[in-house]
Amino acid sequence: MIAEGYYAVKSIHELNRQLKVNMPITSAAYNVLYERIAPAVELEILKEKLRRSDTPRAAAKQLPDAEYYRTDS
Numbered sequence: 001m002i003a004e005g006y007y008a009v010k011s012i013h014e015l016n017r018q019l020k021v022n023m024p025i026t027s028a029a030y031n032v033l034y035e036r037i038a039p040a041v042e043l044e045i046l047k048e049k050l051r052r053s054d055t056p057r058a059a060a061k062q063l064p065d066a067e068y069y070r071t072d073s
Contacts, residue, residue, distance in 0.1 A: 009029045009034075013027065
């Protein structure tokens with residue numbers, strides 16, 4: 001069974017590449033699903049992008065650390 005959105009992420013990623021659009025969340029989802037990058041790694045990359053962008057600092061600081069999302073014991 002494949003989760004809803006699996007194929008859409010690939011299509012959107014390809015459109016972003018063709019149109020040179022920056023969509024970090026879609027890129028992160030693509031990397032997790034197709035490039036097999038660990039979700040915790042992608043979360044850290046997204047957090048760093050938020051810290052470097054024009055996103056208000058308060059919003060970036062509210063994101064939990066990758067450890068928050070770990071499910072392994």
